[in-house]
Amino acid sequence: VNGITKLAEKAAKGESYLGRGVRVVNEFYINSLLSGIPTHVINTTSTAFKVAVNPLEKILGGALTRDLDTADEGFKQIYHLFTSLPQALNFGWKAFKQADNVLDPNVRITEDISPAISMEGKSWLAHAINWTGTIVRVPSRLLLTGDEVFKQLTYRSVLKARLSQQAYQMHPGNTPADRVARSQWVEERFKRGFDDNGKATDATALSEAQETTFTTPLDAPGRGVATQAMSAVQQLAYKVPILRQMLPFIRTPWNLITDVAVRTPGVAHWSEEFRKKLNSPDPRVRAMTKGRLASGTLLWAGAASMAMQGKITGEGPTNPKVRARWEAAGWRPYSIIIENEDGNKEYVSYRRGDPYGTFLGLVANWHEIAANLTPEENEDALAIALMGMKTLSSKTFLQGMYNVMGALQGDHKTASAFRNHIAGYAPNLLMDVATLSDDILGTDIGDTTRRLKGSPTSDEFMATQLGSLLDGFKSKIPYWGLSEDLPGRYDWITGRELEYDRGDSEWFGSISPFVRSQEEKDPVLTELRALNISFSDPSREIGPDENPYPFPKDEYEQYLRFIHKPTKNRPSLYDTLNRMFASREYRSIPPGLTALEQPGLPTRQDRVKSIVQKYKKAAQKEMLRKYPDTYGEYFTDMRERARDEVKKYAKTAAQEIVRGAKF
Secondary structure, three states, X not given: OHHHHHHHHHHOOOOXXXXXXXXXXXXXXXXXXXXXXXXXXXXXXXXXXXXXXXXXXXXXXXXXXXXXXXXXXXXXXXXXXXXXXXXXXXXXXXXXXXXXXXXXXXXXXXXXXXOOOOOOOOOHHHHHHHHHHHHHOHHHHHHHHXXXXXXXXXXXXXXXXXXXXXXXXXXXXXXXXXXXXXXXXXXXXXXXXXXXXXXXXXXXXXXXXXXXXXXXXXXXXXXXXXXXXXXXXXXXXXXXXXXXXXXXXXXXXXXXXXXXXXXXXXXXXXXXXXXXXXXXXXXXXXXXXXXXXXXXXXXXXXXXXXXXXXXXXXXXXXXXHHHHHHHHXXXXXXXXXXXXXXXXXXXXXXXXXXXXXXXXXXXXXXHHHHOOOOHHHHOOHHHHHHHHHHHXXXXXXXXHHHHHHXXXXXXHHHHHHXXXXXXXXXXHHHHHHHHHHHHHHOOOOOOHHHOXXXXXOHHHHHXXXXXXXXXXXXXXXXXXXXXXXOOOOEEOOOOXXXXXXXXXXXXXXXXXXXXXXXXXXXXXXXXXXXXXXXXXXXXXXXXXXOOOEEOOHHHHHHHHHHHHOOOOOOOOHHHHHHHHHHOHHHHOOOOOOOOOOOOOOOOHHHHHHHHHHHHHXXXXXXXXXXXXXXXXXXXXXXXXXXXXXXXXXXXXXXXXXXXXXXX
């Protein structure tokens, strides 16, 4: 921690032109990430849920510790949440207009320090730059507004609930005069909770409001060692702006993680901060701490029950090829499974439902991991760490760091990581507006067959069906932009144009973070998923590694179509697989048969791979027929190599025969 702090102090000596330029890029990048409509929907819903749960945890904690005062405060807080709503909305509008929080100034949800796209002066250039900065910062300003509303709600309700309890001690009677005296006493002291500018002056209520909105400062007194280390990283990122390309958000995601930790039995007790609160001389603090732990226990138990019943999904297959087949059949990661009356399954994503979605994700991943581990390994701490890493890697607020880690792995992951990062500079709002227009007005400007909102094959698809590093950026620009030259996404097994999940058919579904999708009752896709079979997307290059022949984008898409159906008179790959899956011969092969169990006998996977390989070879022949000038030389080289291999083999075999005869 001290080492990181010293680095931050050295970086704080002054801001160079380069440093200012990096901050400008950061400001545009962060606001592009935050510009999506689903981001604001999930921020509002998750924080509203957190605000509502907070007094319920007080009631639960008060009941467990038999502290009726804390339970009563929880009930009063629920009442004052409703009475405080008009004032909270009013101050939210004020925060939006002044682009800064009123109740808790300079403690913003986006962790901004100062505007980067700005210029002093009254020249036309200064006005133009300042207006540009104002427009760019609209997404972060909207988040700031929501933050202000929920902070005001929590702060006002907590303060009034506590003052109402104290007023009964000051004026315990129940006569009209006593009620008036209590009301006046509460109003007088409630006003003291704000200074002349509306800033909070009650530290206890403010701390609770910060915790509810996940904006508690990392350097706040009493926070643990790990949080202090994250605070040092945060300060370093402020002083070395380039680090915010990797970690655009630090405080909020860390507070989300600790929010889950303090509600996890066993894990919570590792925290010194938690132990101090649990043993605090203040009965209110003890009751609230036990209430949070109890609510977390209920969440863990509920998530475990859902996982064991198969009602939730986790990360799923780690093999991207197998994962693609699962998703093609309608399966979705990090989703709640709802079985309809007709027997079809519906998947509702909880991926972005933090912090409560994290409980579901951790349990679902543990259930998936444990199914493939021995009893000894189930007790291994490494398995627990793996469970946590898989869950956290799905969080969008850590995507910048995972992009950098992916870039260091080489191969196609490097290009994929850079594409993902560059794509972040395209404002998400553009595609959200386009898809809304498609759903409401019936336009076609948000063509999802050329977008990258959630590629089933992830890195592999990025490495095969997309070419340049800018394609990820282009894929997020609507119809009128740069995306028209991108290749369409095509499933060469089913022959369908692939679209990414846009949610329900209703207009709100296209901008909802809780994506819903139906499982397909398709015999081919269902069987491929059951086989856990993996297919590599055809490479963008053919030929030897030392002299490959690259596919242009349009020809690559044609290649995929040829794999699905090489000629007009030949059945498609899908039809061939469908016929084989229904055949008596195929059904006679045991589903779980492996090559190791019965050597020499073809497994179901072998039969499928053999057919796919034949169709790929047929597609190469059709490519040669359609593009003879491009691929003629390649196939000539391949024939010559094949002849050389045959001659070499024949010569070796003849020599062996001669040696055998001599012997």
